[in-house]
Amino acid sequence: MTPDLMEAGARRVAEHDTLMQTASSGDREASFGRVLNGAEPDFAHGVALYLDGITVSFDGFRALNKLSLAVNVGELRCIIGPNGAGKTTMMDVITGKTRPDLGTASFGSNIDLLRLRENEIAQIGIGRKFQKPTVFEELSVFENLELALKADRRARAGLFARLSGAQLDRIAETLQLIHLLPQAQRTAGLLSHGQKQWLEIGMLLMQDPKLLLLDEPVAGMTDEETERTAELFLSLEGKHSLVVVEHDMKFVDELTEGRKTVTVLHEGSVLAEGLLSEVQADEKVVEVYLGR
Ligand SMILES: Nc1ncnc2c1ncn2[C@@H]1O[C@H](COP(=O)(O)OP(=O)(O)O)[C@@H](O)[C@H]1O
Ligand SMILES: [Mg+2]
Numbered sequence: 001m002t003p004d005l006m007e008a009g010a011r012r013v014a015e016h017d018t019l020m021q022t023a024s025s026g027d028r029e030a031s032f033g034r035v036l037n038g039a040e041p042d043f044a045h046g047v048a049l050y051l052d053g054i055t056v057s058f059d060g061f062r063a064l065n066k067l068s069l070a071v072n073v074g075e076l077r078c079i080i081g082p083n084g085a086g087k088t089t090m091m092d093v094i095t096g097k098t099r100p101d102l103g104t105a106s107f108g109s110n111i112d113l114l115r116l117r118e119n120e121i122a123q124i125g126i127g128r129k130f131q132k133p134t135v136f137e138e139l140s141v142f143e144n145l146e147l148a149l150k151a152d153r154r155a156r157a158g159l160f161a162r163l164s165g166a167q168l169d170r171i172a173e174t175l176q177l178i179h180l181l182p183q184a185q186r187t188a189g190l191l192s193h194g195q196k197q198w199l200e201i202g203m204l205l206m207q208d209p210k211l212l213l214l215d216e217p218v219a220g221m222t223d224e225e226t227e228r229t230a231e232l233f234l235s236l237e238g239k240h241s242l243v244v245v246e247h248d249m250k251f252v253d254e255l256t257e258g259r260k261t262v263t264v265l266h267e268g269s270v271l272a273e274g275l276l277s278e279v280q281a282d283e284k285v286v287e288v289y290l291g292r
Contacts, residue, residue, distance in 0.1 A: 041108030041124060041210065048073045048211050048241035049094065054103035056089055056268070063089040064100065065268035071211075076237040078252045079245045080279075081265035082288055087245045090265070091213050094243075095128050096121045107211065127209030131216050133196035137189030141180050141199055144188050145171045148203035170206070177235065178202040179228055194225030201232070211241045218251050230254040252276060264288075 041048075049071040056064040064086045071077045079087055092098035093105060096118040105113040113121060122128075135144050149167055163171070175181040178198040183191065188199060197217060204212060214233075218226040230251055233242060246252055256262055256276050264272040264279050266288045272279045279285050 039111060039124075042110040043073045043108050043210075045109045046073050047071070047109060048075065048107070049243070050104075050106045050109075051090070051093070052104045054090070054093055054100045054105060056086075056093060056098055056100045062268050064093065067103070067265075067269055069263060069270060071241055071243060073241055074238045076233060076242045076244065076255060076260060078255055078260070078262045078276075079243060079265060080247070080249075080252060080262060081271070085265040086268040087265055088215055089268075091128060091215055091243075091245070094121075094213060095126060122207075125208070125210035126213065127204035127207060127211070128213045129197075129201055129204060129215060129217060131219060133193070133200045135188045135191075135196050135199050135203070137187070139188055140185050141175070141188055141191070142171065142184045144199055145174055145202055145206055148206040152207045174202045174205050177205070178232065192225070194221040194229070197221065197225075198229070198232070205236075209240060211243070212236070214242065214244045214246075216245055216247065218246060218248055226251055227254070249276075249280075 047070055049069070051067055051069045054064050054067040055062060067086065067090060069090075079090075081087055089098060093100050094113060096113065096116055099114065107113050107121075107124065107126065111124060113126075116124070136147065139147070146163065149163075149171065150161075172181070175184055178201060180191075180195060180198060180202065183195065188196065191199065201212075201214075201217070217233075218229050221229065226248065233244065233255055234257075236242060244252075244255060246255075252262065253276055258277070259275070261273060262276045262279050263270055264282075264285050266284075271288065272282045272285050274282075
């Protein structure tokens with residue numbers, strides 16, 4: 001190797017190290033835009049999301065109270081709990097919308113979520129579905145997915161660039177997955193409530209998130225739509241990690257297939273964790289659902 005090459009190599013290693021340090025311990029403001037090149041989430045230990053001791057207070061009221069939770073890579077985890085338990089606040093913390101007073105939150109084993117901004121968290125692969133669908137009503141189903149694809153910074157294609165064959169294939173696959181292939185050219189505003197929810201999930205999928213957070217995804221859906229949504233989530237399991245907050249116990253039963261862990265939140269902490277049948281038989285859980 002020539003001295004020139006060695007020097008260039010050493011410089012690259014140093015730059016890489018600086019990036020990694022910025023990503024893991026740097027000041028939040030300074031790390032903007034760099035963490036994305038410098039650090040990929042490390043899933044080698046099998047953990048996708050790890051929350052520990054998360055506390056969020058609103059004017060002295062603890063919406064989350066030392067909440068600890070771990071979700072494995074590829075896992076589909078259902079979270080249940082009465083209104084006000086802190087389920088949505090938990091998602092706000094994971095996505096950087098709300099900063100906790102205490103606790104730690106990591107994505108993979110290496111990414112400190114509490115140091116990242118909302119847009120950075122979205123870019124490293126955490127997608128969130130809010131309760132209300134937020135699709136572009138005046139655009140077609142296809143155009144909604146196209147926009148979502150091009151909004152992904154990794155795609156590098158400009159908003160007006162033509163779609164590549166591979167991108168067209170991805171849109172078609174997603175249309176099929178979300179049961180909207182026959183509606184591809186339909187104006188999104190004309191879809192049913194359930195179809196809009198699927199479209200929004202499709203838009204999230206265009207960004208290929210590693211972790212998907214879904215807050216009451218089947219609220220307001222018909223029974224048939226709910227069933228198809230369960231099928232959709234089950235088909236995403238393994239390829240993505242999913243955290244699903246839901247009240248509909250029949251839906252949770254379908255998702256957990258009698259063998260997956262369910263987490264019950266109450267007053268900002270984990271009240272119980274186990275199979276759905278186990279937590280439903282747990283007296284503490286019965287009590288908070290029935291009220292005292
Ligand atoms: N921005 C906020 N300001 C004040 N209180 C809030 C705020 N967000 C949530 N809360 C309170 O925190 C508690 C948890 O709310 P939330 O996370 O929405 O519960 P869940 O989604 O489980 O129904 C509730 O008592 C709610 O009123
Ligand atoms: Mg909520």
